[in-house]
Amino acid sequence: MPRGVARGLIRLALILAILLVVVAVVSLVFGTLAHISALHAISVGLYFAGALMLALGFFHGVRPPVRTETGGRSLSGGMFGILFSVGTVRGATAGEHHGSQQSSAFFIGLGLVLVVIGALIDPTHRMF
Numbered sequence: 001m002p003r004g005v006a007r008g009l010i011r012l013a014l015i016l017a018i019l020l021v022v023v024a025v026v027s028l029v030f031g032t033l034a035h036i037s038a039l040h041a042i043s044v045g046l047y048f049a050g051a052l053m054l055a056l057g058f059f060h061g062v063r064p065p066v067r068t069e070t071g072g073r074s075l076s077g078g079m080f081g082i083l084f085s086v087g088t089v090r091g092a093t094a095g096e097h098h099g100s101q102q103s104s105a106f107f108i109g110l111g112l113v114l115v116v117i118g119a120l121i122d123p124t125h126r127m128f
Contacts, residue, residue: 046118
C-alpha cells in the first residue's frame with residue numbers, strides 16, 4: 001500500500017474515532033437527562049450525527065458551479081453558493097469542482113458509517 005494511502009486511512013480512522021467519542025459523550029449526557037439507556041442514547045446520537053453528515057454532504061455537493069471574487073482573492077461562497085456573498089461572479093475551476101465532489105463524498109461516506117454503527121448497537125432493533 002502506498003505511503004500516502006496509509007496516512008490517509010490513518011487520518012480517516014482518527015477522525016472517525018474522535019467523532020464517535022464526541023457523539024457518545026454528548027449522547028450519554030442527553031440520555032442521562034432523558035432517563036434512557038446508554039446504548040439507546042448513543043445509537044440515537046449516531047443516527048442524528050449520521051443524518052447531519054449526510055445532509056451536509058448533499059448540500060456541499062449541490063453547490064452552484066460559480067464562485068465569487070472580491071478584491072483579488074477568491075471566495076467559494078460557502079455551502080449556499082453565492083447567495084450571501086459580495087463580488088464578481090466567475091465559473092468554478094475544474095480543481096474546485098473536484099474538491100467539492102471529494103468533500104461531498106467524504107461527508108456522505110462518514111454519515112453512512114455513523115448510521116450503520118448506530119444500527120449495529122441499537123438495542124431496540126437487534127440485528128444479531
